[in-house]
Amino acid sequence: MVDLEKLKSIAKETVSRDDVKYLIGWRQGTYGFRVSPHFVEKPEEAEELIFSPLCTNNLASYLVLPEKLPLPRGVEPDSRKVALMVKGCDSRAVVQQIVEQGIKRDEIIVIGCPCEGVIDLEKVEERFPNQLESVTAQWSNGKIIFHLPEGNEEIPKEEVLATKCLTCRYPNPVLSDLMLGDEVETWGDEKYEDVKELEAKDPQERWSFWEEAFSSCVRCYSCRNVCPMCYCEDCILDRLNPTWINRSNNASENTAFHLARAFHLAGRCIECGECERVCPAGIPLTKLNRKLSKVVQENYEYIPGIDPESKPFQSSYRPEDQEDFIL
Amino acid sequence: MKEQFEPNVVAFLCNWCSYAGADLAGTSRVQYQPNVNIIRVMCSGRVNPLFVINALQQGADGVLISGCHPGDCHYIEGNFYARRRFGLMKELLDYVGVDPRRFNMSWVSASEGNKWKDVVEEVVEKAKEAGPFEQFRRNKINW
Amino acid sequence: MNNKPKIGVYVCHCGINIAKTVDVDAVAEFASHLPNVKVSREYSYMCSDPGQLLIKEDIKNEGLNRVVVASCSPRMHELTFRKTLAEAELNPYYLEMANIREQCSWVHEDREKATEKAKKLVAAAVYKARLLEPLQENEVGVEPATLIIGGGIAGIQAALDIANAGFKVYLVEKTPSVGGRMSQLDKTFPTLDCSACILTPKMVDVGSHPNIELLTYSEVEDISGYIGNFDIKVRKKARYVDMDKCTGCGICAEECRLTGRISSEYEVGMGNRAAIYLPFPQAVPAKYTIDPERCLFLTRGKCGKSPKCVDACAPGAIDFEQKDEIVEFKVGAIIVATGFDVFDASRKPEFGYNDYENVITSLELERLVAASGPTEGNIIIGKGRKGEKKKKKDRETFTPKEIAFISCVGSRDETVGNEYCSRVCCMYTAKLAHLLLEKIPDANVRVYYMDVRAFGKGFEEFYDRVRREGVRYIRGNPSEVFKRGDKLVIKAENTLTSTPIEDEVDLVVLAVGLEPRQDAREVIDLLRLSQSGDRFFMEAHPKLAPVDTATDGVFLAGCSQGPKDIPDTVAQAKGAASSALGPLSSGKVMIQAQIAHVDEATCRGCGFCVETCPYTAIELVTVNRVGHMVSVAKVNEALCKGCGACTAACLSGSIQQRSFMDEQILPQIAVLGGM
Secondary structure: OOOHHHHHHHHHHHHHOOOEEEEEEEEEOOOEOOEEEEEEOOHHHHHHEEOOOOOOOOOOHHHHOOOOOOOOOOOOOOOOEEEEEEOHHHHHHHHHHHHOOOOOHHHEEEEEOOOOOOEOHHHHHHHOOOOOOEOEEEEEOOEEEEEEOOEEEEEEHHHHEOHHHHOOOOOOOOOOOEEOOOOOOOOOOOOOHHHHHHHOOOHHHHHHHHHHHHHOOOOOOHHHHHOOOOOOOOOOOOOOOOOOOOOOOOHHHHHHHHHHHHHHHOOOOOOOOHHHHHOOOOOOHHHHHHHHHHHHHHHHOOOOOOOOOOOOHHHOOOOOOOOOOEO | OHHHOOOOEEEEEEOOOHHHHHHHHHHOOOOOOOOEEEEEEOOHHHOOOHHHHHHHHOOOOEEEEEEOOOOOOOOOOHHHHHHHHHHHHHHHHHHOOOOHHHEEEEEOOOOOHHHHHHHHHHHHHHHHHHOOOHHHOOOOOOO | OOOOOOEEEEEEOOOOOOOOOOOHHHHHHHHHOOOOEEEEEEEOOOOOHHHHHHHHHHHHHHOOOEEEEEEOOHHHHHHHHHHHHHHOOOOHHHEEEEEOHHHHHOOOOOHHHHHHHHHHHHHHHHHHHOOOOOOOOEEEEOOOEEEEEOOOHHHHHHHHHHHHOOOEEEEEOOOOOOOOHHHHOOEEOOOOEEHHHHHHHHHHHHHHOOOEEEEOOEEEEEEEEEOOEEEEEEEEOOOOEOOOOOOOOOHHHHHOOOOOOEEOOOOOOOOEEOOEEOOOOOOOOOOOEEOOOOOHHHHHOOOOOOOHHHHHOOOOOEOOOOOOEEEEEEEOEEEEOOOEEEOOHHHOHHHOOOOEOOEEEHHHHHHHHOOOOOOOOOOOEEOOEOOOOOOHHHOOEEOOOEEEEEEEEOOOEHHHOEOOOOOOHHHHHHHHHHHHHHHOOOOEEEEEEOOOOOOOOOHHHHHHHHHHOOOEEEEOOOOEEEEEOOEEEEEEEEOOOOEEEEEEEOEEEEEEOEEEOOOHHHHHHHHOOOEOOOOOEOOOEOOOEOOEOOOOOEEEOHHHOOOOOHHHHHHHHHHHHHHHHHHHHHOEEEEOOOOEEEOOOOOOOOOHHHHHOOOOOEEEEEEEEOOEEEEEEEEOOOOOOOOOHHHHHOOOOOEEEOOOOHHHHHHHHHHHHHO
16 A cells, blocks of 8 residues: 555655656546646645556656657756656556667656556446546555545445456566555456457457447547557658558548557557547457457567566567468 | 459568569469569568558458578578567457458578469468458548 | 659560560550659560660650669569669669569460559559669778688688788687697598698798788677778787797796696696696797686795796796787678587596596597607506596506597487587597507407498598408497496497497597587677577578678688588688688678668667667667757668668668668559559
8 A cells, every 4th residue: 555645755855856857646636536647846746646546547658758849059958857656557668668768767766656456437437427526545455445525435446447457467566766655466367358258259250349449430549649658759650651541530541550559569568558548439459459468478478568678579589489370 | 253253462572582482483484373463572571560451451352471481581580570570460460350361471482483382372262262351441432 | 853753664575485475565555654654665675785775765865764674583684774774874773673574474374364463563663663762882991901710720721811812810819829629630531641730831821921910819809890891809818928028948837836737728638738838839829828827926926936937037028917908900801710619528428538537538539649749649548537636656557459439429419419410520530540550559449330421532431441450330329338347348239230239448539529619609799690500600501601691791711610620621711711802802892772771850769670680780879859869770881781670670660771661662562452
């Protein structure tokens, strides 16, 4: 369990340092179960920091998102460190960003938050609809306590956790400079059941499943924009010269878009589930990405975002890599 | 109806082994079906996996990648990268319900003109069985 | 210049080779309607002079700036037509070919279908041609010098060949003297010339050649750069002897307190040396070296009242203050001639090498039969168990009468990880058997063998000769060697007669095989060499590029590439030398044009291309992007070989292989997929 007072005092201390630009954490949102990213630049802003089952966002995206605007001549770029609060899954994104040299280890301060699982907002809102007041929550012995205006509600966590958390293998950060609280016990047993379920269907059913899913895509690019691994200056899927994907919104282009994105994430996706969480069309993107995670793990014995020293998956090979599919 | 379907297969061949093997098939006057159209690249490691998606979208009923046998790559290890990339691509396409017969990879060396013919026959036959891949066509967009 | 594409399409009949199956008129007609096509023609033989003239004239008269030739394979005539373009003063990389012969007319019979396919192939070529870019082949100068790593016979021969051609050679040898393994041999098969007699003149030559800089007792520390321009860093280890002052008189070694108490590497344990030593009498350079691991003064800071060598050395050559020295220089080519290790016989414990003094290896026997060896050529063998402490006078020695060789020790043996044949053991066994009979005429010599491989010039004849001389060959691989009384017992099965054997002998000689050097890894890391399955260094092509490596300008010679006898080693060394002389004498190398380049504006600096590149041709560098220091990939054009693996690895499409860019291939896909 993360001690909030400890969190705040560490945060204050951290942002008071001359070599720290800001700390990225979470704060309670403006209504319901919402939580917002919180950029702490001044010590007093640390008061608002929280860590609770509502802290779903993967803040690692913010490490690579800042736009590098042109600097006037003679102005030095701000090279101060960024401090970041991470859950287990988020930390894997940080590790993978280090592997891909998107960030350097010494540019960040990682504050590890052992996590007992975060909520699926939809599940919670279904159970407690129309909450206009801000609601806080906390973990307690395998349950989540929601502090509703009408009183506390205890729910077994399995009933409201995000799907990815139910099988989580990395509740504790795999990389951190300091840890808030003791490590929690790992409960997840990842068997990729959701992927297997779809694999068991016949090809036509699978095609129909994805065709329907991708047809609903509105090409808002939220999945890409929220993804902590997607931070090319100029995404090839946006590009006109050459044109990989047409901009028209139809099943063919949408399918190509999502397949290309899934492929680019193969061996890199750390399964934080942010793409699916932010998708306004409800496309089961983790089901797509996790297929390749499963293949990468089962066929190539590689798990991304664990070892900052590892070689990028698609830029390496083993002589004994499988080739039974080759004529 | 299905007998008349002539599939269109786009193939990416590495210059040193498979393209040379296809040339050898020609020099040896081995006869095979004309459904495979070849794009020459220097190495199978050059083939961007997104080319496969693009080819299927642009009208191909099948895609073939062919390179040197493991250990024979002119560029030492390009075919090893290709093998890993297309191993993933094959799984991905299969998972979204693309008929697995549409995507193939082969090792054909410069001396394997006959193997090239066999590969062509096999991928064309598979593409025929899979039928035209209309669902994914870019040019079928109805504005 | 207006660079709007104006394309000329030329459809070749190739006599009837194409025209018989493909309607070339129809293809040319079809091509004339493709975008940007200004001229579309068919002609009987495009590669003929009139055919090429047609292109050249159209370039001049019609202002063509792209050319598509639909004919045979580009592997056949791409260079021909590139030259045609160049002669018409058009950049040769404005050429695209459509292969309508090998991959169309020759493999299809149906004229209609073949014509349709040819049209597609031509269209794809036209669409690609529209996006072609002019490319430059660059030249880089070549440093007229060569680094040779390893001073055995391979390195010596290569050094002499290159030096005699007038180029500088840096010959780096790890040990204090050149000569290598060959210097340890007594006579050489099958001609029985004395190894030293043929080797030492060459050693003297490399030592005195004005073009050869000999760096003995030295190791290569770092290599960077590329063909023509390698930067080399060599560590000259401290010898603690001033090379200029040492006369090689050897009084120091006589005086050394440890004289005769240190096992000599050269004598492979059969003889001893002092802490200050010359590896062997004919060593080049004939300068003494102090063994820093054994010298009392260097290890303990004290050697009696004062080191005896210092007192003995009249010229005052001994210098305990000497430090390692780093030498830096540039070369244009590198030859790797690092040789081999002898198989360590203790890895076959069943043969008792570690246990019995009269189980020896072939190399040890080589030193015993050598007239210059520790026993002056007398076959004197110790008795008893190895490692026993005995006073010198108690040492029992004897001359063996019953002698057995066991062949293929450490070769053709999966249990020790060596599946390969070492290629020399059969013949050196025959040679040693012959020499033993010369020295001990009443000896009974037998050879336990799996197969006798006498494949070289004069080998079979020599093998016959030693059998006639009385050497018995017994087909069977012994399972065990153990002691019974005074004798060694070899347990084996004669596989020709299927009879078990227990053979009592006085001496067992293990014909040990050749292995990659223990320190091969260091060389691999220095030069990014590959290894073949047998762990020896891998040549660029097993048949057609046997001395080349995947890195341009780096060549292999001798046993570092695989087991070889002396003639093969010398031949390969000469091959490597002449390969290295190519760029050295032309003074320049061409850098390929179809290589990778980086769009720094979009590169995300992830390094996927760096990790992927088989040639370490890409590195990340820091650049200033609108005031921010960001890291981006940078291609070393001299190292890039244009495979394009980086391009497929790049997520943002920022690194592109010229002539095979995404934007050039995608239109081909569109044409071939969609027509």
